[in-house]
Amino acid sequence: MKLYDLKNNFNQSIYEKLERLVHWIAQEETHRNKDNYKNIHEHINDYLTFDVLVDEHDIVGFSTTHNDGRYPSESARVATRTYYHPMFRNIANHLKRPSYAELYFIPYQIEYCKNNNITLPFFSVEYYRRRPAIQRIVDNLNNLYDQNWQVLPDMYNTCRQYNEKGTFVGDSQGINCWQNVAVCKLDDRELSLPSMTVDEWLKRFN
Numbered sequence: 001m002k003l004y005d006l007k008n009n010f011n012q013s014i015y016e017k018l019e020r021l022v023h024w025i026a027q028e029e030t031h032r033n034k035d036n037y038k039n040i041h042e043h044i045n046d047y048l049t050f051d052v053l054v055d056e057h058d059i060v061g062f063s064t065t066h067n068d069g070r071y072p073s074e075s076a077r078v079a080t081r082t083y084y085h086p087m088f089r090n091i092a093n094h095l096k097r098p099s100y101a102e103l104y105f106i107p108y109q110i111e112y113c114k115n116n117n118i119t120l121p122f123f124s125v126e127y128y129r130r131r132p133a134i135q136r137i138v139d140n141l142n143n144l145y146d147q148n149w150q151v152l153p154d155m156y157n158t159c160r161q162y163n164e165k166g167t168f169v170g171d172s173q174g175i176n177c178w179q180n181v182a183v184c185k186l187d188d189r190e191l192s193l194p195s196m197t198v199d200e201w202l203k204r205f206n
Helices: 012-028 041-047 086-095 100-115 126-142 199-206
Strands: 002-005 051-053 058-066 075-085 120-126 149-151 155-157 160-162 168-171 177-183
Touching: 002 100, 012 041, 012 051, 012 058, 012 177, 051 100, 075 086, 075 100, 100 120, 100 126, 120 126, 120 155, 126 149, 126 177, 126 199, 155 168
Parallel strands: 075 120
Antiparallel strands: 002 051, 051 058, 058 075, 120 177, 149 177, 155 177, 160 168
């Protein structure tokens, strides 16, 4: 396995593989989140890192680090827009522990954050019922690495709305925007995102 960061160390050959995969996703993929990856290869520069994991000749998956100004400046969202090719997906999501994200994507992205004065990298998972899954990932990361991952107690809004001029106009309020959040604390600061308690979330969305 080899990880390529196309944002910070561009590789034409890997980019061409990514382009073919993105076209395949648009035409053949059946995953519910397929629209998240539409033409994503054309937007590499929108991300802090754009990481592609390759197994010999095949792309296993890709993942990004992101903060386009919608999150506090000392933070970045890691393991976002993560995609696994179906050939590797079952292994990645169900059978293999640690997962590819835990072994490759997240460690690289945390090192990027450390080297770029980002002290609150975080990732999120939709729906309160999936909190045990995010806790398992955090437990694995803390066991594998000398890191301080924590699952935050509430549900947090990860969707920020901007108008065509780039002006912030408010937080999206749909169920998919209020998520479980795990943060890797690299200093004593706290992650500041709009939040509601789990009880409030359950009353609103259950």
